[in-house]
Amino acid sequence: MLQFIVRRFFQTIPVILGVTLLVFSLIHLIPGDPAQIMAGEAAPEATVEAMRERLGLNDPLHVQYGRYMGNLLQGDLGQSVRSSRSVVEEIQPRIMITIRLALYSMILSIILGLIAGVVSAVRRYGILDATLMLTALFGFSMPNFWLGLMLIKLVSIDLALLPPSGWGTWQQAILPVITLGTGGAAIIARMTRSSMLDVINQDYIRTARAKGLKERMVIYKHGLKNALIPVVTVVGIEMGMLLSGTVLAETVFAVNGMGRLAIDAIRARDFPLVQGIVLIFALIFVGVNLVVDISYRYLNKRIELN
């Protein structure tokens, strides 16, 4: 198991290298002259040249990439063009907000999704099953920004129960977390249900019953652990969706997280900042997938690294 984790960890290195290459290229892939765009369209030639010099765009590409990587290894993501602060300084106060938001939403998704999925599977074709699955259908059919707006309208404005915006108190966290977690919960619920239905008909479930186990033990110990294997994969993919979802949720609920920072940076054409944010998001995604693969291995002993 430890060997698996170490090997799997080293496998992320090429991925991370690829990500840095892509992020680095971002600045050159956008149409037009990056220096001109960042300096502003009406900027005089001298200002543009100064910007070009500041970003080191006059050097050959490999030199630029080398410098970029060198800085990166020292924890330097460059300078924001708009503010005088470094990209790291810009991101630092925001990153935990976004990670928390994503994490809480994920936890909500997993808990709700698993419970609904297992209950549906056990009560298959019953009224509860139909109700839960219909709710799930709504859950993932709804765009989350719309759900967010509806929640603000209903809960914050009409009922005045929870604050409509901001981040800090637990009351402020509830609506964004629901907004972000619903879609995932719905997908996990449906996945868990079908996976569980598949497992319930397996021979080893009959063996567990023949042993004299309680039905609860049969379902949760012998059933769920097997049913989780495909669900874990979905959770991994869901986490990626969730990260991009934070951009929307943070905008709708005026949460000062990475997502909003990204929107602001793109609007302001602050490319170093955009690069930094994209890189951080990518690293988080790689990390999450690492965790997913490890738990996958924990659940399914047959997985081997080739």
Place this chain on the structure above:
Amino acid sequence: MSSVEPILQIKDLRTSFFTDAGEVKAVDGVTLDVPKGGTLGVVGESGCGKSVMALSILQLLDQPGKIVGGEIIFNHEDLLQKSEKEMRYIRGNNISMIFQEPMTSLNPVYTIGEQISESYRIHQNMGKKEAYKKSLEMLKLVGIASPEKRLHQYPYELSGGMRQRVMIAMALACRPDLLIADEPTTALDVTVQAQILELIRELQAKLGMSVITITHDLGIVAETCCRVAVMYCGIIVEEADTEELFENPKHPYTAGLFNSLPRHDLEKEELEAIDGSVPSLADMPPGCRFSPRCRYAEEICLQQNPELTPLGPGRMVRCWIYSDGWKGTKEVAHYV
């Protein structure tokens, strides 16, 4: 044999599946005694209801299957009157079951040790350590090589034969009085089959338990059973001590089964088969269920289903041939 007190008595058991197309009577009034310390074989083609009967004993039927009538007497108590909780205590403790598919009957995500020790923990309230120690003993008992290593392995690391040994270890962990073996060797290689049958027989003698062997293989019956019941379309058509049945099958269906065995000692060019096919359980012939395929069938066979009637000591047959009114031959041809 029939004088021995039975450990399990099945009386007029009826199990049906309630489907959209209506009630399907998978087991339609089966009466059987399992001799104490002995082995009862239940033989029949696929779909004759023998597995459903076995699952009915432990009440492990999947939806939409339901026991609709009868009694199952075990230790002077009717299992069908017991609550789910009481049944849980009996399953794996007093009556155990092993299944046809060793490859899929073990849970892939738990170790062998975890799965065997579970029985001890639920039925005998043992701690983890003690249960593992007992599990190790069981693995030794069923003849698994390097049991210490196997204890911590997962099912995918074991061959089919070994997995069936593990299943047996699991089933016998709590020393049950009765083992139901549902086609225990069907999925195994012939050489492994013999080993598993030998193991069951050996353990039966050692632990003094009774066994119900469900199979379609007459060879297995000959090797392991002292008594046989032949099942056809949810009912018993013949019941006898094994030797007698093999020497002199009375029911045309039983005779047909013997005749369709490949034989090398007789100069037969072709393998004989029973004509026609098993009728659908949802659409039974009105008379004897075997009558459409029976070469001896007369008018009465097509109209009325015969009763299971005694024919000598310990011998039962469900056939009009042996009734007083029968005009035709009373000899059923077979090559044994």
